[in-house]
Amino acid sequence: MKALSIYAGARAFEQIQRQGLRPQDVGVMAGAAGGPKGLMLGALDRFIFGDWLASSEHELHLVGASIGAWRMATACRKDPVAAFERLEHDYLHQHYELRPGQKRPTADFVSQRFGQSLQDFFGGHVREVLEHPRYRLHVVTSRGRRLLRREHPLGTPLGYLAAFLTNVVSRRAMGAWLERVVFSSAPPGMSACAALPFGVQDYRSVQRALTESNFLQALQASCSIPFVLRAVSAISGAPDGAYWDGGITDYHLHLDYAHQSGATDSEPWVGADAARAGKLVLYPHFQRAVVPGWLDKSLPWRHRATSFLDSTVLLVPQADWVKSLPNGKLPDRADFTYYGNDLAGRVKAWQGAMAASRQLADEFQAWLERCQRTGDVELQRL
Numbered sequence: 003m004k005a006l007s008i009y010a011g012a013r014a015f016e017q018i019q020r021q022g023l024r025p026q027d028v029g030v031m032a033g034a035a036g037g038p039k040g041l042m043l044g045a046l047d048r049f050i051f052g053d054w055l056a057s058s059e060h061e062l063h064l065v066g067a068s069i070g071a072w073r074m075a076t077a078c079r080k081d082p083v084a085a086f087e088r089l090e091h092d093y094l095h096q097h098y099e100l101r102p103g104q105k106r107p108t109a110d111f112v113s114q115r116f117g118q119s120l121q122d123f124f125g126g127h128v129r130e131v132l133e134h135p136r137y138r139l140h141v142v143t144s145r146g147r148r149l150l151r152r153e154h155p156l157g158t159p160l161g162y163l164a165a166f167l168t169n170v171v172s173r174r175a176m177g178a179w180l181e182r183v184v185f186s187s188a189p190p191g192m193s194a195c196a197a198l199p200f201g202v203q204d205y206r207s208v209q210r211a212l213t214e215s216n217f218l219q220a221l222q223a224s225c226s227i228p229f230v231l232r233a234v235s236a237i238s239g240a241p242d243g244a245y246w247d248g249g250i251t252d253y254h255l256h257l258d259y260a261h262q263s264g265a266t267d268s269e270p271w272v273g274a275d276a277a278r279a280g281k282l283v284l285y286p287h288f289q290r291a292v293v294p295g296w297l298d299k300s301l302p303w304r305h306r307a308t309s310f311l312d313s314t315v316l317l318v319p320q321a322d323w324v325k326s327l328p329n330g331k332l333p334d335r336a337d338f339t340y341y342g343n344d345l346a347g348r349v350k351a352w353q354g355a356m357a358a359s360r361q362l363a364d365e366f367q368a369w370l371e372r373c374q375r376t377g378d379v380e381l382q383r384l
Contacts, residue, residue, distance in 0.1 A: 005323040005361040008369065009290060009384040011312040014282050018381055022373030023315065025058035029281025030199045030259060031077070032314075033070025035249025035296070037227075038333035039288040040069035041356055044090045045363035046286045046317060047073060052083035054370070060136070061189075063199035065255060067142040067248030069093075071224040075124070078131040078139055092119060094352055097345045098338070106230075106339065113232040117222055128217045132187045138196035141185045141212060142248030142255070143223045145241060146233065150179055153233045153244045162228060169297045173304070176297070177206030182251040183240060185212035185220040201261030204310075205251065210240045224248040249296045256294040258310045259283045283314040288332055290318050290384075307384045316384055317366060319359075328354040 010018055017027070031050075033040070055062065066074035072089065079085035098107035098115065124131065131139065146152075149161030165179035182205055186195040195211040212220060216238040223234035223245035233244035285292075291305040292314075298304040324332060328351040341348035372378045 003365045006365040009316040013312045030283040032285040033066035033073045034254040035068030037335045043286045049363040051077040065140045078134040139187045144250040146244040182207040201258035253296045254292040286317045
């Protein structure tokens with residue numbers, strides 16, 4: 003493979019060495035935060051959800067934060083291939099016109115435009131997403147506490163400074179400032195939302211039902227980058243407070259997938275060993291490191307793989323291949339500033355990168371076929 007590298011945690015590595023990778027082996031799909039980088043996974047998404055996983059019949063949990071949440075919700079549409087094509091088009095062509103001398107649009111303006119984009123994309127389709135016969139959707143958000151409980155011109159920067167300093171000492175301690183709130187859909191015919199496909203003993207967490215009344219709010223909250231968009235407040239059926247991007251608490255979803263958790267309002271979290279089911283986590287990602295939280299980006303000792311990822315299969319673009327893309331890198335949020343009002347220039351660069359990403363899907367498909375046909379497993383340990 004010249005574009006794609008495949009990494010696997012300890013248990014996933016051994017299992018794939020024995021029997022390859024089959025659709026029925028996957029119990030969880032993960033989608034990380036990362037803004038425009040997520041566009042590079044579109045071809046993989048279309049193949050995985052539109053073709054490969056469509057050949058199986060088992061229940062599957064889809065976990066996403068920020069752009070990853072949008073991708074996972076898109077996978078729950080009745081025609082996921084067409085929906086992913088629409089997502090890529092809409093994200094590619096989003097544009098926030100800058101006035102003379104303006105370096106970036108206001109958070110109010112971006113929030114209003116983004117909220118309208120989600121309404122246009124999912125309007126009339128929310129029920130089909132929530133009632134998918136096989137997929138259980140889990141949207142990760144970050145709820146502010148203490149100074150971050152309300153968005154404030156002074157209190158919010160101070161609150162994030164406190165969260166950053168606390169996080170350097172201990173990721174768990176950052177829960178004093180920000181908690182993980184996951185909105186989960188329910189299995190068909192059930193009123194209670196699906197149990198989480200990961201343990202939450204690592205970090206302060208709350209789960210609430212994802213419903214028609216809060217779907218768009220929760221999804222926008224999961225994508226609301228602090229200071230770029232406004233926090234989302236008063237989410238129906240959820241604790242009071244300001245909700246921001248799910249990537250703040252769970253940037254790359256470095257979650258305890260070895261355990262499945264469930265809770266009610268009156269009962270504590272209960273962990274149950276899910277490894278016995280032999281299900282794996284399939285994770286198309288844009289880099290090998292699975293960084294726990296957004297504030298961990300500058301803390302390299304938090305970038306190493308842990309036992310949480312033992313059942314994870316990571317699909318990653320190779321570094322040399324990335325250098326062959328326009329501008330020698332994956333699309334990212336800095337491109338909005340770099341290109342400014344040059345929409346045509348940014349669209350051309352991103353379209354070039356997205357066209358090249360077809361190679362990732364082609365190589366993954368060929369790898370799957372080799373695994374089943376010859377047992378030739380080109381795989382690296384995570």
